Amino acid sequence: MAANPQDSCDPLIAALEEDARAQASRLIEEAEEAREEMLRRARDEAAKEADERLSTIRERLKRERAATLNSARTRAAGLKLGVRRELLDGVLVEAQKRLVSLPDAEYGRLVTRLYEALKDEWEKARPGEQAIIRLNPADAARVRADGARVEPDTRVAGGVVLTSVDGRVVFENTVPSVVERARKVMVPAIDKLLFREALP
The missing domain is CATH 1.20.5 (Single alpha-helices involved in coiled-coils or other helix-helix interfaces)
Known part of the structure; x- marks a missing residue:
């Protein structure tokens, strides 16, 4: 097959x-x-x-x-x-x-001290030169001007401003100016007292 x-x-x-x-x-x-x-x-x-x-x-x-x-x-x-x-x-x-x-007597002593200090500063810086005394009318009786010219000035509060006759020289000893001058010392002290640390 x-x-x-x-x-x-x-x-x-x-x-x-x-x-x-x-x-x-x-x-x-x-x-x-x-x-x-x-x-x-x-x-x-x-x-x-x-x-x-x-x-x-x-x-x-x-x-x-x-x-x-x-x-x-x-x-x-x-x-x-x-x-x-x-x-x-x-x-x-x-x-x-x-x-x-402040009570009247204390305030009077304050204004007198501010004036006396400013007058001494003026005499050291500008010996023999007469100053114009500017102060608040309410304080005029508190300052012995000793013959100096006194000009009432309602803008002056709590102290005295002395200016030269020509107005170019200005010495100021008022409560606001004293506080402002002391600010650099007072602010850290107050801050430390209030917050236990001084401001930066």
């Missing part, structure tokens, strides 16, 4: 088909592996990018928070300083009011 050519082809075809199926299966497996690898890489890159963005956002938020906090601290310190200065100014204004409102 003669061999059927189809029979000899069948195993060959079957082997080829089997080989093709195996190759197709390997290709499918490799494609699946490649797809899984691509997905893994994409997930890794997405996670890395998300981490980087999150880190960037955290850093930005940290900087913004620090800037906001610094700004708030600066504003708070400014407000605190403003309140302290306002309180200190209030203390100095109250001190001036109390000095000007």
Whole structure:
């Protein structure tokens, strides 16, 4: 019996088909592996990018928070300083009011002392030169002018102002001027007394 050519082809075809199926299966497996690898890489890159963005956002938020906090601290310190200065100014204004409102005898001694001190200062700085005495009309009787010209001046409160005849030289010794001159010494002392620390 003669061999059927189809029979000899069948195993060959079957082997080829089997080989093709195996190759197709390997290709499918490799494609699946490649797809899984691509997905893994994409997930890794997405996670890395998300981490980087999150880190960037955290850093930005940290900087913004620090800037906001610094700004708030600066504003708070400014407000605190403003309140302290306002309180200190209030203390100095109250001190001036109390000095000007002393009982009559004490106030008279104060005006006399302010005048005597200013007269001594004038004589040292401008020996032999006559000064015009300016003071509040209510205080005129408290000062011994010794023949000097006296000009009433309602703007002068709690003290005396001496001026040259031409008006170019002015010496002042009033409660407000004394408080203002003493301010540099008084403000830190009052501040320390009130707040237990001196102003910057």
